[in-house]
Amino acid sequence: MPNIHKSALQINGRSFKSVDDYALHGRGCATSHPNRYQIERNDERIRSARIDVERIGGIEIDIQFIHLTLNDNGAISEAQRARQVAVLNEAYSAAGVTFRYDPATVKVHESAEWFVMDHGSVAERYAKSALRASPERHLNFYTAGLTAGLLGWATFPWELEGDRDRDGVVILYSTLPGGDAEPYNLGLTAVHEIGHWLGLYHTFQGGCDAFGDHVGDTTSHSGPNSGTPDDLKPNNACKEGEVAPVHNYMNYVDDGWMTEFTRGQVERIKMHLAEYRRGFLT
Numbered sequence: 001m002p003n004i005h006k007s008a009l010q011i012n013g014r015s016f017k018s019v020d021d022y023a024l025h026g027r028g029c030a031t032s033h034p035n036r037y038q039i040e041r042n043d044e045r046i047r048s049a050r051i052d053v054e055r056i057g058g059i060e061i062d063i064q065f066i067h068l069t070l071n072d073n074g075a076i077s078e079a080q081r082a083r084q085v086a087v088l089n090e091a092y093s094a095a096g097v098t099f100r101y102d103p104a105t106v107k108v109h110e111s112a113e114w115f116v117m118d119h120g121s122v123a124e125r126y127a128k129s130a131l132r133a134s135p136e137r138h139l140n141f142y143t144a145g146l147t148a149g150l151l152g153w154a155t156f157p158w159e160l161e162g163d164r165d166r167d168g169v170v171i172l173y174s175t176l177p178g179g180d181a182e183p184y185n186l187g188l189t190a191v192h193e194i195g196h197w198l199g200l201y202h203t204f205q206g207g208c209d210a211f212g213d214h215v216g217d218t219t220s221h222s223g224p225n226s227g228t229p230d231d232l233k234p235n236n237a238c239k240e241g242e243v244a245p246v247h248n249y250m251n252y253v254d255d256g257w258m259t260e261f262t263r264g265q266v267e268r269i270k271m272h273l274a275e276y277r278r279g280f281l282t
Contacts, residue, residue, distance in 0.1 A: 027151055027184060027252040028150040029153060029193070030150050030152070030153035032156075038156075039214075042156075046275060049271075051271045056096070059270075060098050060100065060280060061099050062102075063099055063101040063141050064107070064139065064140050065105075066106075066107045066140060066141065067109070067143045068109055068115045068143065069108060069110050070111070070115040074143065074145055078103060080176045083177035087187035091249060092194075094261055095261065105133075109127075109130075117146065124170070127144075129165045132165060136160075136279040137279050141169055143172070143176065144171075146172050151171070151181070152170055152171040154168070154170070155197060157197070157198065157275070161276075169193040169196075169197055183255055184255050187255070188255035189255070191249050191258065195261075198273065198277075200250050200269065201214065203248050204221050208221075208238035218248060218250075220237070220239070224252035225244055226253060229253065229257075231247060
C-alpha cells in the first residue's frame, strides 16, 4: 500500500514532491494504441453502416462523476465539476454534443489502492466494476491520483460491447479546472480523453504512414507536440510546406494551447456515436 502525504509521495520506492508531481513531465495519455485488427475492423464497420452525419441531431451525454480519494487527496469541489462540464460543452459545441450531470449522483470513494491505479491494472478493474453507472446511458468519469506520470486514459467506442465495466475515462484529479497540475489544469485533459472515448486517435497516430489518425483534414506529423509551439512552424509535419495541428485537442500541447477539433474529427465523433453509443442521440 502506498504511503501518501500532502507534501510527499512514495510509490514503489520512488519519491515525488507531491501527488500533483505525477503529471508535470509531459502529457501522459495512457489510452491503448489500437492494433491493426481493431483499426481495420472498426473502419469496415463504420463504412458498412453508411452513416449520414448530417441527419444526426442532438447529442446529450450524462456524466457520472466518480471521485477516488485518499485522505485529503483527490477531493473535487462542486465548482470544479461545473467548470469542467462548461469546458467540455465549449470544446464539443462544434459537434453538437451537450454534457450534463446531476450533482446528487456524484460518487466519492476512499481507497488507497484505487487512488493510485494504473491503466489496465486489477485496481482499475475492481474500481470500475464496483462504481460505474450504465455505460450505455452515462459517461463514467473517474478522477484519481493515478500512477506516476499519467494524466489519464480512455476506452474506445468499440470496446464497449466486449467490456462494459471498463468503459469511460480516467482523469488525474488535479487536471480539472483549478487543480494544481499546471500547465494541465484547465480541464483539457478531459476533453482529450473524451475525444478517444468518442473514437478519435491522436493527431500524430501512425506518424507519417498513409493512414495517420484516419481524419483527412488533420495534418500528419511524425510525433506529438508539447508546450506552446509556434503554429507557423512545421513542428514535425510530414510534408514540406505543412504545419502540425498544434492547437488540436488530440495533440499533446499545454491546456492553454488546445482550442479546436477539425470538421473531419467532428464527423468521426458523430459516426462513432451513431454506431456504438446510440443511447446518447436524442
